[in-house]
Amino acid sequence: MKKYTTVILSAVIVILAALLVGILIFLKNQPIQQRATEPLVKISAFEPDSSIWGLNFPNQYDSLLKTKLNKEDTEFGGSSKFSWLERDPRQLLLFGGYAFSKEYNDDRGHEWSLEDVRNSKRVTDKTPGSCYSCKSSNNPGIWNKIGLEEFSKMPFAELGKQIDQPIGCANCHEAGTMRLIVTNPAVIAGFEAQGIDWTKFTRQEMRTVVCANCHDEYYMAGENKVLTMPWKNGTKIENILAYYEENQFKDWEYPEAGTPMLKAQHPDFETFTADSTHFKAGVACADCHMPYVRDGSAKYSMHDIHSPLLNAELACGACHTDVGYVVTRVSEIQEQVSTTKISTEDAIIDAITAIKSAAANSSSDPVLLDKARLLHRKAQFMWDFVSAENSMGFHNPEYTLKILADSTNYARQAQMLASQAANDPSLLVIGVYDSMK
Ligand code: HEC
Ligand code: HEC
Ligand code: HEC
Numbered sequence: 316m317k318k319y320t321t322v323i324l325s326a327v328i329v330i331l332a333a334l335l336v337g338i339l340i341f342l343k344n345q346p347i348q349q350r351a352t353e354p355l356v357k358i359s360a361f362e363p364d365s366s367i368w369g370l371n372f373p374n375q376y377d378s379l380l381k382t383k384l385n386k387e388d389t390e391f392g393g394s395s396k397f398s399w400l401e402r403d404p405r406q407l408l409l410f411g412g413y414a415f416s417k418e419y420n421d422d423r424g425h426e427w428s429l430e431d432v433r434n435s436k437r438v439t440d441k442t443p444g445s446c447y448s449c450k451s452s453n454n455p456g457i458w459n460k461i462g463l464e465e466f467s468k469m470p471f472a473e474l475g476k477q478i479d480q481p482i483g484c485a486n487c488h489e490a491g492t493m494r495l496i497v498t499n500p501a502v503i504a505g506f507e508a509q510g511i512d513w514t515k516f517t518r519q520e521m522r523t524v525v526c527a528n529c530h531d532e533y534y535m536a537g538e539n540k541v542l543t544m545p546w547k548n549g550t551k552i553e554n555i556l557a558y559y560e561e562n563q564f565k566d567w568e569y570p571e572a573g574t575p576m577l578k579a580q581h582p583d584f585e586t587f588t589a590d591s592t593h594f595k596a597g598v599a600c601a602d603c604h605m606p607y608v609r610d611g612s613a614k615y616s617m618h619d620i621h622s623p624l625l626n627a628e629l630a631c632g633a634c635h636t637d638v639g640y641v642v643t644r645v646s647e648i649q650e651q652v653s654t655t656k657i658s659t660e661d662a663i664i665d666a667i668t669a670i671k672s673a674a675a676n677s678s679s680d681p682v683l684l685d686k687a688r689l690l691h692r693k694a695q696f697m698w699d700f701v702s703a704e705n706s707m708g709f710h711n712p713e714y715t716l717k718i719l720a721d722s723t724n725y726a727r728q729a730q731m732l733a734s735q736a737a738n739d740p741s742l743l744v745i746g747v748y749d750s751m752k
């Protein structure tokens with residue numbers, strides 16, 4: 316009898332102990348209590364209205380709204396929409412004959428996207444719907460319904476009737492799961508063209524790729540102006556240039572010079588991922604632009620995306636102990652890139668001047684002149700790849716400076732060939748821009 320009691324008692328103790336361990340494990344694995352983040356509403360697929368998502372995730376929503384209030388500028392960036400044409404008037408000449416010489420403003424917060432595209436002087440009756448592609452959280456739903464081609468070719472004004480939201484949750488998250496996703500069909504196609512299936516990216520990789528929904532180089536292909544990423548050969552600048560040559564694409568023709576020109580968009584993703592130190596170390600866009608912040612006991616990603624120099628302690632301090640040092644490095648890098656960029660601009664302006672003269676001279680050698688034009692096209696695209704990128708070189712300093720060096724070299728070669736084509740050494744004059752002032 317005594318033996319049985321001992322066995323039963325031992326069994327009860329073991330069961331109680333197992334139960335206790337079980338309860339402890341269960342409690343430990345519960346998600347950290349987040350204030351007011353119980354799913355209050357069910358969010359339907361492609362929900363364009365961020366305020367509805369905001370009912371479940373008030374911290375993320377409130378911080379997203381702050382992108383509307385930022386106004387502070389930094390030396391080379393920041394959140395006001397200052398005019399690049401006023402800051403750097405050489406660009407008026409570089410974009411001669413093209414809409415970017417009418418208006419070219421710096422970017423600002425995500426909440427402004429819709430207003431800014433609608434008020435752009437570059438928008439005309441002929442503007443395609445394509446130009447809404449990176450501006451609105453209505454897009455994922457519309458793409459799902461009518462597809463990219465219909466979306467792209469619809470006139471801007473007509474498509475605009477279906478669009479009433481700036482950039483929002485649906486541009487980056489899948490409703491329900493909240494995972495980060497590629498929502499832009501042109502970007503999905505751009506990855507597929509390189510044999511990449513975006514769904515295989517890791518969570519850390521997605522913290523960069525989600526920005527590539529919009530922050531990359533693109534063009535509008537064919538009559539229907541279909542948004543397309545020039546990534547078939549890869550995303551390095553030489554791959555992209557080769558792609559445009561294969562497709563004989565041009566954005567406009569430079570007046571009087573006759574050069575078929577390319578406009579670079581904002582290749583932040585391509586530049587950052589071209590083996591930059593941070594990219595190779597596994598750092599993502601969101602690490603610097605969306606640092607974690609605390610609200611009481613809850614930790615969340617700051618959705619108030621802006622220049623990390625405005626909150627360097629948070630943005631860089633998570634990894635760098637000496638924040639003052641790295642911030643100084645940023646300004647040294649940007650200063651170098653900015654100065655080098657101006658020299659490149661001077662070289663391209665000298666080339667344009669020479670090509671114009673050679674083109675006006677009926678006895679110029681047409682073969683040499685065409686060679687000069689191709690070098691001008693290449694030089695300008697490379698310069699613009701750096702200029703249109705948003706970090707003044709910081710995202711990848713060595714790569715950026717190498718591109719500017721190559722660009723200057725091509726521009727000077729273009730000028731020499733134009734001079735040869737016209738058999739006129741006076742076309743080798745340099746410093747045209749300074750002599751115009
Ligand atoms: C290591 C930190 C870091 C990473 C990673 C990073 N950035 Fe930046 N980014 C910066 C800094 C610093 C600047 C310069 C800000 C300035 O000049 O005010 C900048 C500038 C920008 C700007 C212009 C901001 C402005 O004020 O106009 C954009 C847009 C941007 N980055 C997007 C991206 C994207 C997209 C990625 C990923 C593909 C990325 N960044 C990765 C640090 C980073
Ligand atoms: C749906 C398209 C889209 C996505 C996705 C997107 N951006 Fe942007 N981003 C834009 C547009 C458009 C602007 C310029 C808005 C304007 O000037 O009105 C912008 C502006 C910015 C700026 C400048 C803000 C300022 O105050 O000057 C930064 C920095 C930036 N984005 C970083 C990022 C990062 C980092 C990611 C990824 C986490 C990202 N963006 C994802 C479209 C997008
Ligand atoms: C420009 C892209 C972008 C937009 C727009 C965006 N998010 Fe995020 N969101 C991110 C990124 C990047 C993360 C970090 C995800 C990770 O680390 O896995 C994130 C994380 C989150 C998380 C996980 C917890 C956290 O804070 O890290 C929630 C919840 C969330 N976002 C909600 C929202 C809501 C709600 C909206 C709209 C009000 C929104 N997001 C808009 C890019 C975006």
Ligand code: HEC
Pocket residue numbers: 592593596598599602603623624627630631632633634635641642644645
């Ligand atoms: C998620 C971590 C992380 C964040 C956030 C981060 N860095 Fe870094 N940074 C690194 C790593 C890793 C390296 C590689 C060298 C090293 O180990 O120090 C690096 C290197 C650098 C270097 C030296 C680059 C070179 O080529 O030698 C500079 C400058 C720098 N970071 C600036 C910044 C600035 C400015 C910010 C904030 C805007 C920032 N970093 C944010 C991780 C980070």
